Amino acid sequence: MAVHWTCCIPRECINIERSSLLSDREWEALYSKAEEYLCRNDDVFDDSIRHVVVMNTIQHALPGRGVRSLPLAVQRNEDDPSLADVAILVVDARPCEFEAGFQAGGQTREHSVLARLLGVTQLAVAVNKMDAIEWLQERFNEIVQKLGQFLKQAGFRESDVKYIPCSGLTGVNLIQLAEKDKLSMWYKGPCLVDRIDAFKHVQRPLEKSFRCSVSDVFRIGGSGITVSGKIASGHIQVGEVVAVMPAGDQALVKAISIHDDSTQWAVAGDHVCMTLTEIDISKTPVGSMLCDPSNPVRPVLKFRARIIVFNIEIPITKGFPVMLHYQSVNEAAVINRLVSVLNKNTGEVIARKPRCLSKQSTALVEIEPARSVCVELFKDFKDLGRFMLQSGGTTIAAGIVTDIIQ
Structure with missing residues (x-):
């Protein structure tokens, strides 16, 4: 049975800086080497073996060729992170670049929380571009410490999160262990592909209705x-x-x-x-x-949900318009009632009928889609009880369905 995984690549990792020490010819040769590496190992990343959900792909500008996609050893399969069972979070090891993605509102934080809220429990963190910092163990340990504390708060178990230093551009530590270089002097763990193969299989709800x-x-x-x-x-x-x-x-x-x-x-x-x-x-x-015709899902016009609000600029108020992303559904919706604000750890009610929801808050709300959608209660079907809310193309919240009203 296949395990489906998602590759979360923060936007802060997209741009790669050209070194002033490299000429155009040397720079293009370096890209050609990276592309040749991916083509040569195409069978390793065959999507018939490892099924991939890509949330963001890296794009690099090649001199004279415009923009070209050069993913870090992944192939595009689907775009919906809710389809994934496990995830790879790619972070940039370079000074200031990791911090840019890790600060409040950064995509490293958003993707980590989003993956966990959408049911991902196992995570491999690919600490990329280690070659740009000469494979410094101190920098790797610093990233592991900072990210480890945050991922634990986001709901990941320490035993289910593994960190792999690597270089997507040169291919070091992607499909085989590093040998006789600066990395092998201190890193004795698995390469990225070995870590992917070591993911535990997920229990499937085979006994429930189709x-x-x-x-x-x-x-x-x-x-x-x-x-x-x-x-x-x-x-x-x-x-x-x-x-x-x-x-x-x-x-x-x-x-x-x-x-x-x-x-x-x-x-x-x-x-x-x-x-x-x-x-x-x-x-x-x-x-x-x-x-299953004997137990069909019910079309829903209004439902109650528990949501976690991300780092938003405009508070959420009653009547706030959103885009509901649920499985393959993208439907306009309205948050027509703010029921209560909850303690994110205990679930206890902090305030009833709040006037608005601010960033990083947890709340119980009622959502009304423009048209009926087929949702399930989270307690009955976990994979079908999760959703995301977007506004202006930005993910502002994620949550679970707790009650069907209409």
């Missing part, structure tokens, strides 16, 4: 339509009937494939493509939920 959120819909000739998505719970077999919500129609599963390989069945955790018949494509838009 749920699968549709992330894409298309036709590939013949009869029927093909939908893709991750099975959140339960199992499915060819020949079974599924309910498509919120449309309320039913469809027959004619074929199932996992990573282009045909199969007769699939279970929770699998990313699948299913060919459905006896239903029109207009009834299965992206964001639909395939489920």
Whole structure:
């Protein structure tokens, strides 16, 4: 059974500074070496073996070639972090660069908290660009200490967080242990790929009712339509009937494939493509939920949720407009009631009916989407009970569904 992981690369890691000691020819040769390295080890990062969810990818400007994407040993698969089971957090080891991402409002902090709120419990921290600081152990230890304290507060267990010094540009300590260099003098741990392979398998809710959120819909000739998505719970077999919500129609599963390989069945955790018949494509838009007809998910017009507010500039008030990101659904919504402010550690009510929610607060709110969405209670389906809220393209909060009102 596959383990799906996400690579969290803060925006502060995107730009790479050109050294004044390198000529254009030497600089381009260095990039060519890095690209050759990734191509040569393409099988190691094959997404049929390791399934990747990329939250941000690194982009570097190459002289005379504009902007080119050069990910740190990852390949793009999906963009939804809620699909991930484990995560890789990439931080920049250079002076001031790590601090820029780690300060209040930095993306290192935001991505760490977001990954934890969306269900990720295992984390590998790739301390990148160590070659730029001559592989200094003191700097590595400083980053581990600062980040370790924060990740513990964010909810990660110390035993589930591992730190790997590496260089994405030169490939050192990515797929094999460093030998006979400055790193090997003090680092005896695993390389990045070995750490990925050491992630523990996640327990899947196989015994619960079938749920699968549709992330894409298309036709590939013949009869029927093909939908893709991750099975959140339960199992499915060819020949079974599924309910498509919120449309309320039913469809027959004619074929199932996992990573282009045909199969007769699939279970929770699998990313699948299913060919459905006896239903029109207009009834299965992206964001639909395939489920067990005997226990279908209910379309919801209003729900109550516990949210954690991030480092926002404008306080959240009653009637605050947001974009609700839930599984594959992106739906306009309104926070139409602020129920209470909670203690983030104990969950106790601090204040009832607050006038606004400030940054770093935890609260109970009521959310009303513009159209009905198929959500589940967090206590019943953890993977289907999490969501994010955005405003102006920025993630302002994340939370869990605690009660369905309407």
